[in-house]
Amino acid sequence: MAPLRQCWTCEGSNLYPCHPEPARAVSPARRIVRRVRSKLLPGPCTLCGHLSGTRVGEAWLCDACGWRYGDVPDTDLPLPQVExxxxxxxxxxxxxxxxxxxxxxxxxxxxxxxxxxxxxxxxxxxxxxxxxxxxxxxxxxxxxxxxxxxxxxxxxxxxxxxxxxxxxxxxxxxxxxxx
Known part of the structure; x- marks a missing residue:
């Protein structure tokens, strides 16, 4: 029997209980990056504080600013200036x-x-x-x-x-x- 894993829609989220789904063996050549409709991020975006995001492959991207959830801007460097x-x-x-x-x-x-x-x-x-x-x-x-x-x-x-x-x-x- 295949091992159980979290479903791809709930993976990494502590906000929603997820349901186990059997893992499927997929060759790397057949992997498809799934783009999920906007959902709540696991927490607020570290860059803008927005709460909704889109799951792309293994990463969450903030819907407001596009920042990858979990990445932290280097606090030792000044923020870039955008005119x-x-x-x-x-x-x-x-x-x-x-x-x-x-x-x-x-x-x-x-x-x-x-x-x-x-x-x-x-x-x-x-x-x-x-x-x-x-x-x-x-x-x-x-x-x-x-x-x-x-x-x-x-x-x-x-x-x-x-x-x-x-x-x-x-x-x-x-x-x-x-x-």
Whole structure:
């Protein structure tokens, strides 16, 4: 009789009781990496704190940032800096700015809502300032007109700002190239 093992959907999770399933002998050439629908990670992601993940082969990947569950960023090294262009709304105005430390920067600016993040630095920010020059009120503040609203909508459609930032940070830590 074949030895018993945990089923592949529950393996490694302390949150759900798993059921034993007989192990099957499979040649390495016939192994298929199974991708499971999103489920709860065994614990919060060490990078972003998100709780849901996807099982890919033997690894769990965080759904929010793509970080491999169980990997720990080297605390002796500084986190990589990811430049973002941020869009903050205050009343009927939008501030288009850039930062390498968005949490710190956004906390220091009076605003009502974080609308979106766009990956990029000063050159992307300046391009947006030129693009919306007709709506400029002064400095980095713009009137929230239809043109600005449409652009923010397109940028926001890519994803929720903090989840995007977590994903970009994860990519930078892994050394992955990203546009």
């Amino acid at each position: 973002v262009v941020y869009y903050l709304r205050f009343d009927t105005r939008v501030k288009i700015g850039t930062s390498r430390r968005p949490r710190q920067r956004i906390a220091s600016i009076r605003h009502q809502e974080l609308l979106a993040f766009e990956r990029g630095g000063r050159s992307v920010e300046q391009q947006r300032h030129r693009e919306f020059a007709s709506a400029r009120e002064g400095g980095e503040w713009f009137t929230l007109n239809d043109e600005v609203r449409a652009h923010v909508g397109r940028v926001r459609a890519v994803g929720e700002p903090w989840q995007l930032y977590a994903r970009w940070l994860s990519e930078a830590l892994r050394g992955a190239a990203s546009p």
